[in-house]
Amino acid sequence: MEGKAAAKSAPRAEHFSHGADIGVRGRGATLALAFEGAALALTMAVADPLSVRPETVVEIRCEAPDLRLLLLDWLNALIYEMAVRRFLFSRFAVVIEGLRLCGRAWGESVDRARHAPAVEPKGATLTGLEVGFRDGLWVAECVVDV
Amino acid sequence: MELSRLERLTNEKWRLKAERGMRVPAILFGDGELLRAMDDKVLEQIGNVARLPGIVGAAYTMPDAHWGYGFPIGGVAAFDPGEGGVVSAGGVGFDIACGVRTLLTGLKRSEIESCKEALAERLFETIPAGVGSRGRILLDEAEMERMLASGARWAVERGWGEPEDLERIEEEGVMKGARPQEISERARRRQEAEMGTLGSGNHYLEVQEIAALFDEAAARAFGLVRGEVVVSIHCGSRGLGHQIGTEFLREMALAAPAFGIRLPDLELASAPLSSLLGERYLGAMRAAINCAFANRQILSHLTRSVFAEFFPGARLPLLFDVSHNTCKEEEHEVEGEKRRLFVHRKGATRAFGAGQEGLPAPFAATGQPVFIGGSMGSPSAIMVGPQARPEEAFASSCHGAGRAMSRHQALRRWRGSEVVAELRARGIIVKSPSLRGVAEEAPGAYKDSLAVVNAAHLAGLSRKVATLEPLLCIKG
Secondary structure, three states, rough: OOHHHHHHHHOOOEEOOOOOOOOEEEEEEHHHHHHHHHHHHHHHHHOOOHHHOOOEEEEEEOOOOOOHHHHHHHHHHHHHHHHHOEEEEEEEEEEEOOOEEEEEEEEEEHHHHHHHOOOOOOOOOOOOOOOEOOHHHEEEEEEEEE | OOHEEEEEEOOOEEEEEEOOOOOOOEEEEHHHHHHOOEEEEEHHHHHOOOOOOOOOEEEEEEEEEEEEOEEEEEEEEEOHHHHEEHHHHHHHHOOOOEEEEEEHHHHHHHHHOOHHHHHHHHHHHOOOOOOOOOEEEEEOOOHHHHHHHHHHHHHHHOOOHHHHHHHHHHHHHOOOOHHHHHHHHHHHHHHOOOOOOOOOOOEEEEEEEEEEEEEEEEEHHHHOOOOOEEEEEEEEEEEHHHHHHHHHHHHHHHHHHOOOOOOOOOOHHHEEEEOHHHHHHHHHHHHHHHHHHHHHHHHHHHHHHHHHHHHOOOOOOEEEEEOOOEEEOOOOOOOOOEEEEEEEEOEEEEEOOOOOOOOHHHHHOOOOOOEOOOOOOOOOEEEEEEOOOOOOHOEEEOOOOOOOOOHHHHHHHOHHHHHHHHHOOOEEEEEEHHHHHHHHHHHHHEOOOOHHHHHHHHHHHOOEEEEOOOOOEEEO
16 A cells, blocks of 8 residues: 555656657646656656656745646756755655646755756746646656756 | 648749748758658748748758747848848747857877877766756856857957967857847856856767868868878857746747737747837847857867877868858849848858858858768768859758657667677777667768768758868867
């Protein structure tokens, strides 16, 4: 039972193909989990999240006119923190109330030898930007320019 | 791409007639093979561009076009402010003023071969590249302001380059109309430690041999000698440009309905050129162009310092510096009438022919150099603006080989270590902090760069001058 409960509450992260860039997709039983999954997929575009130690927490707050822009703002806030702190994140906790998001991201400074980061995310785009409920799960996705 | 919807105008020029809300037709450049290999999304995206208000003439794609976001990469479109024309943050992209500059060395390949390994190592140590790298120059508020206003001139005044470099940069290294006050604190913060950094992805510094010449007169004018070596640097406005793109894209997407703009794709977020938002974006984008000029100027200085260690006395004069992600105000002839237009080039290079207004003085008689980047293992090319008038596609040409497959597909097909080993067996040294990054950028993930160059040449977009073979490559 515990295993099933854990699986149900874990975000799923994956990529989808895009010509030159990378599509990030999160799925989960809740909207918040889908947002966490999209954030994890963002890290996966750069490095293996398992190599990133969740040592330091960064708090992020966003508010947007709709859920799609809320996802855009969440991912762009993470990209900004990754850029100015030279950070990678591997663990996320998101609370969404209406169109307000309160998130926490745990990570550490980039270690080029250990993380071997592949690409630098420049920004989350409006291309393929979708938030919705599909096949029994919440899905949050968009293309990230790298 | 399915070609049945296209009308073939010449071997390298195809037209999609204006349909379903398109205000102008779309013109696609490239031979049948290049177009068939393109994703259908290219056609969908350029069709959407043709639906934007105030677009003039046609929406164009270059022979290296591929699926982008909003605009296709390799897309060109011009807008008339007097006809409700727009400026689109998505039409410029996140990496504002990403571009290429090429330095001449006057050195023979044999001279480089004698120290290639050590030279590659020193360049890799000296040029900050890849995720997590930091520049050695930290800008305080006042210096950031000066850099944003004065671009490469600021860098030269600080000792990172020679005054004669400036006349060989678009806009003489200083983009007029920059409005640093339109740039947010977050964008500035993102740039604080990124001056003089290469970035990652498809950005590179490459040492290349001039392998073949196709236009002796233009080659002579550009100082290109077969068998000699050049250095090409491909990068842009770094975090500052990325943040400006992020912020204005969102703002324009939200504001579009109030302007009465119906966006066929949200990523085409636009504002009227005559609006306050449009003017703010243009001011910020122009400051980001200055940031890119300054960044490539500093990288040139670092490159020169490394070459001086190995070849005392080598000056590495600049051939030219040209951006390929911009929106520029230019005069063009449209149906016999000269008009001031705002030309978006996203993954497309300005290709002014001889005598065109706005050409830097050294190229007034020849036309400007146009740089087409290769892909670590494939040739790059130097072209020149066309002789014919009026120029095709608002005087634009291609910018690189263009991706033929996604990063995912590339990762499934290649391992970074194997790519590095294969290139080394061909005498090409690749230095990168990320083997995965190398795999994603494997030469086979790109189109045949020479096919793209030949198509641009035959289409009359620009003329072939020289091809460059890679000797060593620093990848971000």
